[in-house]
Amino acid sequence: MTFKSLLLGSAAALATVSGARAADAVVYEPEPVEYVKVCDAYGAGFFYIPGTETCLSINGYVYFQVGGTSDRDGGLAITDTPGYHGFGYGGYNVATRGRLNIDARSDTEWGTLRSFVRLEGTWGTNADGNVALNQAYLELGGLRMGYTESAWVESMNAGVAVLGSHSDSGLYFANQLRHQVNYTFSANGFAATLSLEHDEGPAATDWVPDVVGVLSYNAGWGGAWAKVAYDNDDLILPGRQGGWSAQLGMQVNIPNMNGSSLRLLGFYADTPNAYAVGSEWSVLASYNHVFTDTFSASVGFQYFNDTNYALAGSPDAWAAELSTVWTPVQNFEVRTESVYTKADGLSGSLSSFVRFTRYF
Template structure:
C-alpha cells in the first residue's frame, strides 16, 4: 500500500513538472531606449530629436490683455487739407472711433525652431503658429480665434527664404539693430512682415551686412521686389546701424490699374548705448527719412486718416530703458514726426506730430510677466489721444 502511494506521488510530480515547463513564458529583452539629450549648441531649451543630429526648441507664450483708448474720430479733407477731430491712437491705430470700454485680447503662440550644422553653416527652420481672440475691430470676442502660421522661414548660413519680419524691421544678423523703442509697442518704426529672399554676411556680435528682396504682392511692376539693405555693428557697449529701403509702388496698386504708380524710398540710422554699471539699461536713438508715403518710413497712426502708409518726411525717436533689478524694468520714449505725407503720394500735408510712451514690466516669478504701456499721440490741429493696456503673459 505504501509502495503504491509513493509510486503514484512520484508520477504526479513528474506530470506537474512537465506541465509547468510547457507553460513557461519567455520574456523578450527590452529594446534599447535612446533618451532625449540636451543640445547646448544654440542656447537654452534645445534638445536633440532622437536618432538625429537636429536640435529642436519649442517655445511660445499665452497672454491676456485689457486695453483702452479715447479716440473720438478724425477727418482730413482731401480737397483743402483741413483736419478736425482727434489724433488716431497708437494702440488700435484708430480702429475704435468714438467707442468706450475695455478692448480685450487673448493670444496663444507656439514657436518651433529646428537647427543643425552643415558644411555650409547652420541649417535652420522656424515656424510660428499664433491665434488671437478679440482685439481687432469687428472681431467676435466670444468665438474661437483662428490659428494661423504667423512666420515660417529657412536659414542656411547667411541665406534666408520665407515669410518673417521685413529686414527693415529685423535682419538676420543685425543684433539689437531692430524695431524702434524699448517697449513692446516700440513706437512707429515701419513694422511689416514680408515674403523674402535675403543674405546676411558677418555676425550679430560684430559687423554685419544684409540685402533682402521682399514681396510687394504684385504692386507696381509685379516682377520687381522691394529692396532692403542693412549695415550693423554690435559690441558689448551697444550698436550702430543704417538701413535703406526702396519700393517701386507707394500707392499699393498694380501697374495695369489706371493709377499713376510712383516709387519711393526711406532711410534709417540708429544707435543703442548700453549704460555702464547698469546691466540691462540702455539708451536708443533713431532717425528716419522718407521721400514719399513709402512703407520704408515710420508707419504712424495717421495712416487711419490718410489711407496710406502713415509716413512722414523725417522723424526722430529717443527711448531709455532702466533695469531696476532682475524683476522690474521701466522705459520712457518719445518720437517726433515732421510733415506727414498724403496717402500714397509724395505730397506733404503740412502737418507734424509726436508720440510719448511709458512702459513698465514686472516679472514676479520666472516666465510670468505683468506689463503695462501708456501712449499719448498728438497731430497738429487735432486733439491728442491716450491709449494703453495691461497685459499678463506666461512664457515657455
C-alpha cells in the first residue's frame, strides 16, 4: 500500500463519518420575520406598527438660522417700531431647532382615530435649548381635543384657510396655541368648525371658555373663509381684554402656474383681545410665485388702522416682507425672510434671517 492510497482511504472514511453525523443533526428553521409594511391610507411616510392595524408616521426637521435686526435709532427703544422677529439688538442672532412629530392613525366605524405629539427644542441667542412637548392632541372623526393651534389659526379640513401670508412667519394673524375641544363637519369642499378654547395665564381664571367659529370652502381655484372669535376675559389685563374678532380671507391659485397664488385677508377686533392682530382693523395681501421646481419667492404687505382701538391719538402702522425658498436637493431647504415694520411717529425696523433646514 502506497502513502497516496493511505491518504485517499483516510479521506473517504472521514467523509463517510461526517455524512452520517450530518444526517443525524437537527436543523433549526428560522422563524418567519414580520417585516414593517407601508401604510398608504394616510399619505406618504406612514407604516403599520407590527401586529396592529395602526399606521404611524415619524417626521420632523432640524434647522440652523442666523438673523438680525436694525439697531435702535439713537439707542432709544421708544423711538423705534419693534422688530418683527424679536431678535436682540447690537449683533447677529443664532438659533438651532430640532422638531419631532409622531402621528398615529387607524380606521374605526366612527372615522379616523388619531393621536399627534410634537417634541421641540430651540437653542440660540434667545432660547435655552430645553426640549418640550409643543403639541399633543387626539382626534376621532371630526372631533379634536388637546393642545395645538387655535382654530383661529388652523382647523381640520380647512385647506388654504390657515395661517397668514405665504412666508414661514406669516406676518400678523394672531398665531397661538390653545387647549381646546372642537368639532368639524366637512362635505363637498365645505368645512365648518366650532371650537371651545381655554385661555392661558391670568386670563384663564374664569368658568367660560373662548369660542371660535370657522367656515371655509376649498376648490381647485383656491378657497375662501370666514372666522369669528370671542375672547372671554373677566380679568382685564394691560393691553388685553375680552372682546370679538373677525376674519375674512381668500386664496386664488394662479392658472397654469402650479404653486403660485394670491392671498387676501381682512381682520377686525373691537378690543385688544387674544384674537386681535394689534389694531382695530387690518388688511393683508400676499403673493407667492414659483419660478422653478426648486425656487420660489413671496412678497407680503399688511396695514394696521387704529392700533389703540379707537382711543385718541391712535397711530396707524404697516409691515412689508420678502421671502425666498431654494430647495437645491430633496428635503433640504434654504429660506430667507426680511420684514420691515413702521408705525406712525416711530422709526422703522428691518428684521431678517437666513435658515437652513433638513426635513425627514
